[in-house]
Amino acid sequence: MSDRRPDLAALGPALLIILCAAVGLRLDSYPQYVIAVAIISMLVGTALVVLVGLARCITLASGSIMAIGAYVSTLAVAQLRVPYLGTLALAILAGGAGGWVIAFLGTRFRGHNLAMVTLVFQSVSIILIRESRWLTGGAEGIHVPAPEIFGLAIATDRAFLIMIGIAVAVMTLIVTILVRGPFGKNLQAASGNEIAAEAFGVSVRGYLTAAFVVSSIAIAFAGALLAPRVRILDPDSFGVLESIFMLAYPIVGGMHAVWGGLIGGGGLRILPELLRPVADYQELFFATLVIFVVMFFPGGLTELIRRVVASKVKPTPPALAPVPAVPAAPTDRDETGPGGHELLLVESVDKHFDALHAVNDASLRVPARAIHGLIGPNGAGKTSLFNILSGFLAADAGRVTFAGTSLLELRPRDRIRLGITRTFQNVAVFGQLSCLDNVIIGLGRNAVLHAMGASFDHFARGAATRGAQRAALAALESVGLAAQAYSRAGSLSLGDQRRLELARAIVYHPRLILLDEPVSGLAESETEDLRELLLRINAERGIAMLVVEHNIPFVSRLCRSLSVMGGGRIVAEGKPADVISLPVVQQLYFGEQATS
Amino acid sequence: MLTELGFVVLAGIKFGALYALAALGLVVVHKATKTVNFAHGAFAMLGAFASFLIVVNWHWPYWAAYLLIPWAIGLIAAAMESVILRPLRQADMFTVVIATVFLGIAISEGFRLTYNTELLAVPSLFAGPPFIVAGVLITRDTLWVIAGALAAALACIALFSYGRFGRGMRAMAANIRGAQLCGYSIDRVYMLAWFLGGGLAGLTGVLIAPVTGVSIDLSIAIITAGFVAGVIGGFDSPKGAIVGGLLLGIAESVSAAYVSSAMKNCVSFLLLFLVLMWRPQGMFPERSGRSV
Numbered sequence: 001m002s003d004r005r006p007d008l009a010a011l012g013p014a015l016l017i018i019l020c021a022a023v024g025l026r027l028d029s030y031p032q033y034v035i036a037v038a039i040i041s042m043l044v045g046t047a048l049v050v051l052v053g054l055a056r057c058i059t060l061a062s063g064s065i066m067a068i069g070a071y072v073s074t075l076a077v078a079q080l081r082v083p084y085l086g087t088l089a090l091a092i093l094a095g096g097a098g099g100w101v102i103a104f105l106g107t108r109f110r111g112h113n114l115a116m117v118t119l120v121f122q123s124v125s126i127i128l129i130r131e132s133r134w135l136t137g138g139a140e141g142i143h144v145p146a147p148e149i150f151g152l153a154i155a156t157d158r159a160f161l162i163m164i165g166i167a168v169a170v171m172t173l174i175v176t177i178l179v180r181g182p183f184g185k186n187l188q189a190a191s192g193n194e195i196a197a198e199a200f201g202v203s204v205r206g207y208l209t210a211a212f213v214v215s216s217i218a219i220a221f222a223g224a225l226l227a228p229r230v231r232i233l234d235p236d237s238f239g240v241l242e243s244i245f246m247l248a249y250p251i252v253g254g255m256h257a258v259w260g261g262l263i264g265g266g267g268l269r270i271l272p273e274l275l276r277p278v279a280d281y282q283e284l285f286f287a288t289l290v291i292f293v294v295m296f297f298p299g300g301l302t303e304l305i306r307r308v309v310a311s312k313v314k315p316t317p318p319a320l321a322p323v324p325a326v327p328a329a330p331t332d333r334d335e336t337g338p339g340g341h342e343l344l345l346v347e348s349v350d351k352h353f354d355a356l357h358a359v360n361d362a363s364l365r366v367p368a369r370a371i372h373g374l375i376g377p378n379g380a381g382k383t384s385l386f387n388i389l390s391g392f393l394a395a396d397a398g399r400v401t402f403a404g405t406s407l408l409e410l411r412p413r414d415r416i417r418l419g420i421t422r423t424f425q426n427v428a429v430f431g432q433l434s435c436l437d438n439v440i441i442g443l444g445r446n447a448v449l450h451a452m453g454a455s456f457d458h459f460a461r462g463a464a465t466r467g468a469q470r471a472a473l474a475a476l477e478s479v480g481l482a483a484q485a486y487s488r489a490g491s492l493s494l495g496d497q498r499r500l501e502l503a504r505a506i507v508y509h510p511r512l513i514l515l516d517e518p519v520s521g522l523a524e525s526e527t528e529d530l531r532e533l534l535l536r537i538n539a540e541r542g543i544a545m546l547v548v549e550h551n552i553p554f555v556s557r558l559c560r561s562l563s564v565m566g567g568g569r570i571v572a573e574g575k576p577a578d579v580i581s582l583p584v585v586q587q588l589y590f591g592e593q594a595t596s
Numbered sequence: 597m598l599t600e601l602g603f604v605v606l607a608g609i610k611f612g613a614l615y616a617l618a619a620l621g622l623v624v625v626h627k628a629t630k631t632v633n634f635a636h637g638a639f640a641m642l643g644a645f646a647s648f649l650i651v652v653n654w655h656w657p658y659w660a661a662y663l664l665i666p667w668a669i670g671l672i673a674a675a676m677e678s679v680i681l682r683p684l685r686q687a688d689m690f691t692v693v694i695a696t697v698f699l700g701i702a703i704s705e706g707f708r709l710t711y712n713t714e715l716l717a718v719p720s721l722f723a724g725p726p727f728i729v730a731g732v733l734i735t736r737d738t739l740w741v742i743a744g745a746l747a748a749a750l751a752c753i754a755l756f757s758y759g760r761f762g763r764g765m766r767a768m769a770a771n772i773r774g775a776q777l778c779g780y781s782i783d784r785v786y787m788l789a790w791f792l793g794g795g796l797a798g799l800t801g802v803l804i805a806p807v808t809g810v811s812i813d814l815s816i817a818i819i820t821a822g823f824v825a826g827v828i829g830g831f832d833s834p835k836g837a838i839v840g841g842l843l844l845g846i847a848e849s850v851s852a853a854y855v856s857s858a859m860k861n862c863v864s865f866l867l868l869f870l871v872l873m874w875r876p877q878g879m880f881p882e883r884s885g886r887s888v
Contacts, residue, residue, distance in 0.1 A: 056690050060697070105872060111689040112632035115697070116823045117868070123820060124865040131858035240816055244701055251694060280709060287702035294695050295683055 007459045010180050013258045014173040017042060020266070021165025025158065032157040036164045036229060038269045040222045043168045045249035045265025046175050046258050047218035052247065053255030054184055055211035056191040058111070061102055061118035062219055062246040064125035067238035069095050069220025070227035071129060071136060074144045084147035084154075088167070088224050095220020096213045098125075103212035107205045122240050129235040141234030144227050154228065164225050171218055176258045178214060181455025185437045186446050187211055189430040196428035199390070200421075200504070201413030201446040210448045241283070248290045254302025256432065263301055343368040343512055343544050344389070349398030351384050351568075358384040359395070360568035366512065371538055371545045373555040373576070376565030377589060382548045383425075383516075385565070389546070390422045390514050391415050403511065416444040419511035421504075425520060427497040431490025435481055435500050438489045439472035442504035475507035476500075478540070479533060495526035499533065506537060515547045519554055527551065531558050556580060564588065602732040604853040605846055610738050611821075612845020613745035614804050618822030619829065619837035620749050621796030624756065627832050628765035628789035631692050635676070635700035637819030639794050643669045643801020644810045645707055648716045658721050665802050666795040673794020674787045681790075682783060704815045718805040741803050746838070748799055752792070753834045765789055769832070824864045828871050843867075 017039055024035035044062065051057050072094040073087035082090065098121075106117035129136050136142055147154045147163075154163050178184055190197045190207040197204055227233055245268070253264020272282045297304050344366040351359040359381045366372040376382050387393035389400060391412040400407040402418055410418070421442065430438050445454070445468075458465045476482045479499040484492065489500055498518060505513050518534070519527040531554060537543060549555045555562065556576035564572040564579060566588040572579050579585060618640060625633045633639075646668065647661040680699060684692055722736035756762040764785045767775035776782055800818065808814060825844045829836020844867060852860035 058690065058693055058697070105869060108872070112634070112693050113827070115634070115693055116632070116820075116827075117872070119816075120820060120824065120865050120868055123816070124862050127858065127861040131856075241701070244697060247694070247697070280712075284702060284705040284709060287698045287705060290698040291680060291695055291702065294687075294691050294698075295680065298687065298691065 006461050007177075007180060010176045010459050011173065013046065013176050013262055014169040016262060017169045017172055018165060021161055021169075024161050024165075029157045032161045033229070034270060034273050036157070036161045037226065038266045039161075039164050039168050040226050041246075041249065041265035041269035042262045043171055043222045043225075043265070044219055044246050045253055045261030045263075046172050047215040047222070047261070048246060048250045048265075049255060049258055049261035050175060050179060050184070050187070050218075051211050051215040052250045053257075053260065054179065054187045054191065055208050057106075057208060057211065058115040058247065059102070059118045059212075059215075060115055060240060060243045060247065061098075061122040061125075063238040063240060063243035064122040065095055065098050065216045065219045066223035066226070066242075066246075067125065067129060067235060068098050069223030070230075070233055070238070071142075072220070073224035074142060074227050074233055075135065077145055077147070078142070084149055084228075088221065091220045091224035092217050095216045095218075095223070098220065099212040099214075099216025100209065102216075103209035107208040107212070119240065122243055126235045126239060136235070137233075139234060139236065141232040144231055144233050147228045160229055164229075167225055168222070171221055172258070172262075175214065175218055177459045178452060178455045179258055181458035182440070182446075182451040183210070183448075183455045185430075185433055186441060186451050188432045189441055192430045192432055193428050195392075196424060196430065197441075199392075199412045199424075199428075200441050201416055201444045202441065203413075203446075203448065206448045210452075245283070245286060248286055250300065251290055252293050252300055254300035254305075256299060257302050260300050260302040342366070343370075343403055344546065345399075345401045346385075346389070347399040347401075349385065349388060349400065350396045351381075351388060351393065352396055357568050359388065362398075362565070362568070362570050364563045364570060364573070366544050366546050368511065369538070369542045369544055370561065371534070371547065371559045373559035373562040374546060374548045374565060375550070375552060375555055375562060380565040380588075381568040382565050384568075386514060386516055386546075386548045390420075390516075413444065413446070416508060416510070419509075420514065421506070421508060421510045421512075422514040423498070423501040423505050423516055423518060425517040427494065427501060429489040429492075429497050429500050429504075431488065433489055434486050435476060435489050435492070435503075436469065436472050436485040438500055439475050439503045439507050440468050442475070442507040443468055443471065444508050471507055472503075475503040478506070478537065479503045495522055495529070498522065498526075498530060502533065502537070506541065506543060509541070510543060512544045512546065515545055515549075517549055518547065519549065519551055527554055534558060552580065599731040600853070602730065604849050606732060606734060606738060608846035608849030609842060610741050610807070610845070611848065612825075612842035613742045613749075614800060614807070614841070615821040615825045615844050616749055616838040616841025617745045617796055617800045617803070618818045619825035619841045620752055620834055621793040621800065622819075622822050622826050623829070623831060623834055623837045624752065624765070624796065625789050625793035626826075627756075627769045627834075629786050630769070631681075631689065631696070632823070633673075633790070633793060634693060634696040634819060635673075635703060636793065636797050636822060637815040637817070638700035638703035639669050639673055639797035640801040640804070640818045641707065641810065641812070641815040642672070642703060643798035644718070644805035644808075644814060645711070645716070645801070646798070647802045647805045648718050648810050651718055652716070661802050662799075666798040669798025669801070670791040670793075670795030673797070674791040677787055677790035678783070681786070685782075700815060700819070704812050708812050714811060716810040718809060720806045737806060741807065745800075745803055748796070749834075749838050752796065753838075755792075756834055761788060820864060824868050827868060830877060 020035055020039055024032045048062065051059055069091035073091045076082040076087040076090050077084060102118055102121050106114040109117065130139050154160055186202045187207050190202050190204045194204045230237065249264035249268055250261050252268060254260020268286065272279060275282055293300060342365045346362060346364045349359055349362045362385055374382050384393060388395045391410060395408055402420060405418060407415065430441065454464060473482060473485060476485050479502050481496060481499055481503060484496065489497065492500060519530055522530065534545065535558065538545060547555060547559060559576055561574065562576050562579045563570050564585050571588060572582050572585050618636065622632060622636050625631060643665050646665045650656045650661040651658055676699060680695055681692060684695055720737045721740060724736050726733050726735040756765065764775065764780045767778065767780055768785045772782065821844060825840035826837050828840030828843055844864060847867060848860045848863045851863050
């Protein structure tokens, strides 16, 4: 945790590439060529781990992006006399731009629509290259001059291998650092649970766009490195079939780690060389292999290895999370809290859905440090009001202020900065990530560029990374999950996932947590544990809470004050015991007879 | 001038009708199963290849191709659904899409390995002289393709709108659990949807075979055009798929004639771009809003 050593594991993939190149140097010319193109495929595989594995976007445009890199580099050398190293930079720019175009059109969709947008991009780019004969030489192709680096001609297989080994190792290191750091984790959060990600300032479209740009940069770079090696560049070497086979790299190799892309890319590129005698069948073999992998080994080879290792190494049985002693519920505290001012003030909020008046002139107030409950039967408008407060729904009219600042115009991520966080009715943890990483996302510093920078800090184990980890561990500690800090969040029980959400909600030291049915689906004992935990957090950290809940006994033992909603209106307010016995509330829950 | 335009538009309608049929197959499967079948183009290519086998290799009469191929491709599609996709029922859309993409590749490659040629030609159905209407030359084949594709598409819409089969598929589309509770078997409805989609793909293949010949490129060309046509139409609307297909066909034909032949291939991208930017729900969105 507060370990100061840099993240040495991030060097592994780059070292593997250097190793492959070094082995190749001792071999003949032909194996050197094979290893060089395999190394390029390893980079493509790595790039696709970002896009396919972490962002879960299916791309069928990798071939065209590679073509963009290759053509930009070649044309810049041939037509503009730009030195080769300079053209690599141009290829990166062009690839990034291509990725951005796809993302701009595609990221408003998921799944098949996105895949189709990439397929159309692929087809059109290749057609444009083929038809622009005056520039690209059309279908016959264009001769690629041998590159020169600082006056050194790169003409032999040996020289190519050295150049490609170094260049790919550098790019792989950069991508690995991004994948292992907050950028890669936030990307997984964005693709894993969009609503929860947005609630903590992880912009889903922003991250998916970044994933397209980053992976396209690496793929275009790979194209520019490959171009001089193929000598004659023609558009049909970058067709849709090539794109589809590149898609197979992370799927077969493994989708959740750079290693998967390396193994998939290198392995699937070398395999055809070994299968020379049956070369005709290789595409059919690949396609069958992929279908086999998605059916029986989802996640690919690295995931399979991880599972085998996990089943061999019995993990220490997860200790039941100890619930520390509970301080007495501070029932007799001043209702308005110290300072006596209202933290959250909701005034005359209105919301219509067509003819349905979901929230009708609702007002409530939550004093600092208070625990306020919001109850009401189904359809009373609680969830609508809650979503307005958390920023997931716009109000038609009314005012909501938080410590004097108007909330209604603010996006969820801006509300975090003010000190408002939330939990979700259906637990919304990021299952692929460790508990620690889940909580770190709760710190809310999740803008794309910031996360990219933080990834390098994460690699160097800088002060910011260590600070974030310390804060997250402390938050896990206070909900009793410190022992599970490095377990995958998806492997926790429902009760523990709810605790984890709570840790994520308190790590940024908010002044108010909005709790959306915090005990739905929990067993009675877990409910009691959670109630004690909430009381303790409230007492120790002074965080105010607004709880929307159906479980009346739970709410009335947790909250010091309640608002009751019915038909969109607030019908009663006060101390739990008083409110629940009011005739109007009884009538709301039990119908007319109860009052008569 | 006008005569030329008439000819160009007619050629566009011919391809458009084929795109519409391809799109309809995609839409039928998507409506019932919420999956885009990326192997759809490969199924159509398989249909075109089968008509080459029947007409050229085996010298059977042409009507046998029309009679047999839709059923055969439909059965193959249904079999693929139950073997490959049924085990993936619990997986997310991402996995299913990947499976159908590579299923399409496997089919195309299987074809390429059987017939290692660039292009197989399939003769036209009619040998008679073309009609001339108001100076526009109309071949019998063109009329047949347009009429056949549109008639099949309309029949399919009728099947979808009425009858237990269509009701089951629409129920699945609206609410899977609800439909299951009402006694519709998810496995049967999905298999039927794939059977129908495969049948439409097979018919697309038979109709397109004399027009373009049979090649491995057919697979990608059909899935791309069908998808764009579907998106223009709203993707869940069978009627929209037909209008989208015709629109795409005419736009391609007109731009190829009056701008450049390279432009023809970019039209689909431009149309997709425009529709996605301004009407992501398509020109004929299905009404799904609830009325309170």
